[in-house]
Amino acid sequence: MVREMQVSSGLFDRVYHAVYDDVSGYTAEAIATCLQNGGLDFQQGFTLEEAWSGLRCLPDFQLHVEWALFFLRQQGYLVQRGGCWLGAQRKRYAFGDGRNVQIQPSLNLIDYVAAHWLDVIQGRSNSLHVLFGPEGAPLWEHYFSNSHDLYAVHNQWAAECLADRMKADQAQAPEVLELGTGYGSASMALLAECMLRAQPVGRCVLTDISAALANRARKRLAASYPAARLDAGKLDLNADYPDWAEAFDYIFAVNVAHCAQDIVAALNRLRSCLKPGGTLLLSECMRQDHTRLLHQEFIFSLLPNFAPIRRGDSDAPCFGFWSGADWHAFMESAGYRSIQVIENEGRQILGGLIIGS
Structure with missing residues (x-):
């Protein structure tokens, strides 16, 4: 495939890329908090199997946990040494630094998914009921709005x-x-x-x-x-x-x-x-290739039509995109x-x- 670059729209400019990175950092922070609230010790480290067990994850959501670990590695929150996952120095995100960009619909949906993520992967909540119930449904309309710059x-x-x-x-x-x-x-x-x-x-x-x-x-x-x-x-x-x-x-x-x-x-x-x-x-x-994970996967992977896709050159699972x-x-x-x-x-x-x- 010959790659053709769109150079005239000005839509994906330097600010857009910077803000996307900020929201990816925000997502990583939310995921790290979920995993630690679920009992994982980043300082002591853990294997993938210990993560599944410690989080009491259902088999249907094991790939979601694995994706979360690889995303945190991509964002610099975890390192992988052999079969062990260890915490790295937590990064700080400082989005909105003088940028007139509306990203709140992304942050609201990330926060909402993070608040229910453990319940979903443990089988205490149904993902569709969570995402499209009375609390979740309005968040989607704001997310897919033209006032949501991201x-x-x-x-x-x-x-x-x-x-x-x-x-x-x-x-x-x-x-x-x-x-x-x-x-x-x-x-x-x-x-x-x-x-x-x-x-x-x-x-x-x-x-x-x-x-x-x-x-x-x-x-x-x-x-x-x-x-x-x-x-x-x-x-x-x-x-x-x-x-x-x-x-x-x-x-x-x-x-x-x-x-x-x-x-x-x-x-x-x-x-x-x-x-x-x-x-x-x-x-x-x-996505650039199947080794690159997107922060949107944290949200959308909970939907049934976002099945895992082939992994390409990486062991990291990815979903939908x-x-x-x-x-x-x-x-x-x-x-x-x-x-x-x-x-x-x-x-x-x-x-x-x-x-x-």
């Missing part, structure tokens, strides 16, 4: 790239399908970008595994963007799709496609929904041509656009 860059990058392509490719208003609309932040970013450019949008179908959630987003957006013909419906990446053969000029999704149980099969089904010459555009959180090379291989296997995988600018890979027709 997440909104993925929406904005997709919106700018898709609006560029609409302007270049279409003489008339294009038909667009969005996957995994959720609370509507990605579709809001796209419609706002198109309005800013006076780019007309024809039919725009917002879909989600929850038809109610997609319809709620449609109602909220319709008032602000009356010129766009918005529809809403249910679409499950892992099930049969509606009869949309060659129906759309563009299909786009932000941090959705990795949730498919069989990514290649889902991408292949989506390809059949594109008109001749149509384009699929995905915006995804992305793929590399650019992985996505290129998925797109090729699904029959796409003119494939582009564009990784963010800056010193570490945190996101990417996957484009194919």
